[in-house]
Amino acid sequence: MSETTSLYIIRHGKTMFNTIGRTQGWSDTPLTNEGEKVIQQLGIGLKDVPFKEAYSSDSGRAIQTAKIILREHRNGANIPYATDSRIREWCFGSLDGGYDGELWGVVPRILAFKNYDDMMNNRISYRDLADAIMKADTADWAEPYEKIRERVWNGFEDIAHRIEKNGGGNVMIVSHGLTISFLLSLIDSSYPMQINLENGSVTKLTYKNGTFKIEYVNNTTFIEEGKKQG
Structure with a gap:
């Protein structure tokens, strides 16, 4: 019997540009020491979630975030991980x-x-x-709107469809604030524009037969749980 297909979509950790108020988009800076610490706590909080696969955008800050989380995960060394340029931030x-x-x-x-x-x-x-x-x-x-819409939707939908086709389960995805918010609006057009998602927050979606459902948005409880355990 197939499991529910669940996407745990994470905004990358806080970077140098986030800290000094600069726009990143397709430019990139690494996580700050504090940013790394928060993502380490997130990883501890997520360590028992049985992820089948893990993905991030191809931006350095997303890759760095994903690797820290997988390092803290109970089975991180055995979770297949890949990057996908389609789920990067807006340019x-x-x-x-x-x-x-x-x-x-x-x-x-x-x-x-x-x-x-x-x-x-x-x-x-x-x-x-x-x-x-x-x-x-x-x-x-x-990028023009239609190009952004096509790449973001296809990126997340392809990942979800692949997991569902292989029996379902949980997948970890590290992406970016505006891209995650935009995806939510594509799923539910009444969803407010929310471009201030917390660094390290988790937005959870479920997917079935081509349809996404929003379970929760901007959840920081995994970070808080990691703080307690750490």
Whole structure:
């Protein structure tokens, strides 16, 4: 009998750019010492979850996060692990690596809002966000909405389908804040834009016959459990 297919989707640990308020996107920085410590606690909290497979995006911060978690897992050495470029973060083009205030200063103005809070209170769509980022990007590197939607959906759906086809079970996936939030909106269009997921938080989805179900979002209880055990 097949098991339930469950995706434990984790936002990578806190990085240097996260700490100083710079936009990462496709640029990359390593986890800070504190970021590594929190992910180690997360790994301890997840050590008894029987993962069949593990994945991360191909960004260094996601790979580093996945390896720390697997190192702490009871069976980590035997869990197959691979990277998938489709589940990486959105690309912010010429705004990658700049301070968050630059990105979230210009994007609201492009969309005719006074500031970031005004924009978020008006519940813009992810399509609007992607279009505004493309307009703000002077290097012409940012991806159009349809390309982001296709790669993110196909990346997570392919992983879920593969696990289900092989009898179901749990899979660990390390991805990124905006990408995870965007995926939730593709599953449930009424889901609010939530781009401030905690580093190391777990968002759990189940998957059956081509349909995702959101079980919980931005869960930090595994970190708290790891602190107690550590």
